[in-house]
Amino acid sequence: MAPHQVADIPLLCDDVPPARDWAFIVGAGRAGTTALVKLINAHPDARMLNEAWLWGYVRILTSARHDHGGPDPDDIRNERLLPEHGPDAGAGPCWRASQVRTILEGVRAAVAPGAALFGDKKWGYRRHLAEVQAVFPDCRLLAAVRDVWDITASLCDCGWFRAFGRQSFTPEELAAAAYEVAQAALRDVASLPPGSVHTVSFEEMATAPEPAVRRLLAWLDLDEARFDWSVLESVHYAQSVGHWERVPAVAALRAAHDAGARSAAER
Numbered sequence: 001m002a003p004h005q006v007a008d009i010p011l012l013c014d015d016v017p018p019a020r021d022w023a024f025i026v027g028a029g030r031a032g033t034t035a036l037v038k039l040i041n042a043h044p045d046a047r048m049l050n051e052a053w054l055w056g057y058v059r060i061l062t063s064a065r066h067d068h069g070g071p072d073p074d075d076i077r078n079e080r081l082l083p084e085h086g087p088d089a090g091a092g093p094c095w096r097a098s099q100v101r102t103i104l105e106g107v108r109a110a111v112a113p114g115a116a117l118f119g120d121k122k123w124g125y126r127r128h129l130a131e132v133q134a135v136f137p138d139c140r141l142l143a144a145v146r147d148v149w150d151i152t153a154s155l156c157d158c159g160w161f162r163a164f165g166r167q168s169f170t171p172e173e174l175a176a177a178a179y180e181v182a183q184a185a186l187r188d189v190a191s192l193p194p195g196s197v198h199t200v201s202f203e204e205m206a207t208a209p210e211p212a213v214r215r216l217l218a219w220l221d222l223d224e225a226r227f228d229w230s231v232l233e234s235v236h237y238a239q240s241v242g243h244w245e246r247v248p249a250v251a252a253l254r255a256a257h258d259a260g261a262r263s264a265a266e267r
Contacts, residue, residue, distance in 0.1 A: 011062060011131055014096045019136035023048065023119035023220060026126040026192070028185035030154035031146035032202045035235040037121050039213060042231035043222045047112035049120040054107060055128055058100055058135070064093070097134045104135070117220055126188055133196075140220060143189045146202035149244035149254050151182035156247050171249035179253060206237035 023040075025033050025048070040048045065075050108118045119140075125132055133139065155161045155178035156171075166174055189199065198219040204212045209232050217224045244250045 010094045011058070011100065011134065012094050012096050013134045014098050016097045016101050016135065016137055018138040019101075020138050020140065020221070021117055022136045023117055023140040023142060024125045024132060024136075025119070025121035025142045025144070026129070026189075026197075027123045027143050028145060028151065028182075028189050029123050030151045030158070030182070031144035031185075032200065032205060032237060033121050033123075033144045035205070035237065036142060036144055036200060036216075038235055039216065039231060040117070040220065040222075042228040043117075043217070044226055044228075045116040045222060046220070047115040047118050049111075051122045052120050053122050053124060054104055054120050055122075055125060055132065057104065057107070058128075058131070061095060061100065061103070100135050117222065123185075126192075129192075141192060141197040142216075142219075143192060143197050143199045144202060145186060145189055145199055147241075147244070148179070148182045148186055149250060150202070150240065150242070151185065152178040152253075153243040153247040153250045154240070155181060156250060157243075172252070175247070175249035175253045178250070202237060203241060205235075206241045209235075209237065 025036055027033065034050060037048045037050045040046045060076065063076075065077055067075050108115070112118050117140075152175060156174050161178065161181075162169065162174060166177060169177065189197075198216065200212060200216060210229075213227070213229075213232070214224055217227060244254060
């Protein structure tokens with residue numbers, strides 16, 4: 001059993017059943033991931049959460065002593081829940097992946113007891129992908145992709161993006177920072193294990209949504225005959241294609257980038 005050091009208490013892989021009825025949307029941000037949640041939830045057999053961050057429970061469980069930061073001085077003492085030693089002599093307390101799975105299946109039973117497919121959307125799952133796949137073998141991964149310049153523009157228009165240490169940035173500095181983040185997000189999506197992820201294109205959802213949704217439903221093993229197709233009237237992909245043209249700093253950055261690329265090609 002290979003250990004994953006998630007926090008203070010290792011997570012050990014053991015015999016965990018396949019989790020094809022679990023799905024995680026892992027990115028890229030500002031590429032239509034929230035709309036993906038809405039689309040999947042238009043099927044009566046599915047329940048996708050929107051950034052509930054179920055893995056946060058695992059972060060708490062794997063901290064030997066978790067300070068919840070509240071007025072009550074009593075910390076959560078996870079090491080008291082476990083045997084003194086793991087399966088190896090001299091090892092400290094450990095969680096088995098099957099134990100963590102049991103706990104999160106309990107969350108699922110409480111939140112969506114009748115759902116044939118259950119999961120969550122948050123980019124943070126990408127950072128813990130090995131551990132997620134240890135607890136949920138064969139789970140379904142979903143990613144959204146979008147034109148890098150439209151992601152850049154969308155980030156620039158997000159108050160939370162500026163709030164994260166960028167309050168004093170000029171529009172040009174904000175556009176440059178957003179472009180770096182957008183590039184990194186798309187690189188991360190491209191690095192996901194082949195065959196384990198279904199990718200949804202923002203632009204395809206704007207121009208040919210029905211075929212894209214049919215492929216999504218097939219990937220998730222959801223019967224398209226039970227899907228509420230009227231949801232397409234409330235997800236507005238087409239209105240956001242070409243977003244970069246409406247953000248002057250991003251348009252200027254793209255023009256400079258394209259000019260530099262042409263100059264390099266002519267050398």
